[in-house]
Amino acid sequence: MKIFLDTADVDLVGKYHETGLIDGVTTNPTLIKKSGRDPEQVYKELTIIGVDDISMEIVTDDYYEFVKEGRRLREKFGDITTIKVPCTPQGLRACKILADEEIRVNVTLIFSAAQAILASKAGAAYVSPFVGRVDDNSFSGLDLIKQISDIYEKQSALYNPVSTQILSASIRDVGSVSASFEYGANVVTMPPSIFEKMYNHVLTDKGLDLFQKDWEAVNVLKI
Numbered sequence: 001m002k003i004f005l006d007t008a009d010v011d012l013v014g015k016y017h018e019t020g021l022i023d024g025v026t027t028n029p030t031l032i033k034k035s036g037r038d039p040e041q042v043y044k045e046l047t048i049i050g051v052d053d054i055s056m057e058i059v060t061d062d063y064y065e066f067v068k069e070g071r072r073l074r075e076k077f078g079d080i081t082t083i084k085v086p087c088t089p090q091g092l093r094a095c096k097i098l099a100d101e102e103i104r105v106n107v108t109l110i111f112s113a114a115q116a117i118l119a120s121k122a123g124a125a126y127v128s129p130f131v132g133r134v135d136d137n138s139f140s141g142l143d144l145i146k147q148i149s150d151i152y153e154k155q156s157a158l159y160n161p162v163s164t165q166i167l168s169a170s171i172r173d174v175g176s177v178s179a180s181f182e183y184g185a186n187v188v189t190m191p192p193s194i195f196e197k198m199y200n201h202v203l204t205d206k207g208l209d210l211f212q213k214d215w216e217a218v219n220v221l222k223i
Contacts, residue, residue: 004189008035024053057084066094099123120164132170149184
């Protein structure tokens, strides 16, 4: 299981990366815009922090520009680079070229198992089903994760291993994190606020409070 943070806030990434529990970071134009930062400065600072896998989204509608920018970013940032492209004909065409050059690609905006099949055929390292957005359109995003996982697993068993990993995205609550892994996701990317909530449970808080009171009582007896 891998956990990625979905943010361009370098300070927050640094805070949570220190836990040793964060495996990568996903970014997108909206997150970068909110941060008010230059994207490549953000990537550089994430690299300095020690992030091993950064999804860098390219915005264009031309496959050649995807390829050109993908090569440039990989040359600049090295093995931590994952090029993020949309599941469109141009994006998948670029994915195939980049993947053949051993440049890692994350195919995003996945809303159906059929799209995940095409992305895997194109050599994607990751496919990113948008769980929350699928839910918004009266379908189950978690069921989509399971469907993709089942297809990849069956194809791996019958034919050749499917190397594409399922990266569950558009996560809005802690329950969706656990369920994504249960349904077959290899990676879940989430806002820092969701990661923080994964620690929390009311029974844990009550248990800690009880332990603290017992410890204080023991120390009183020693006196």
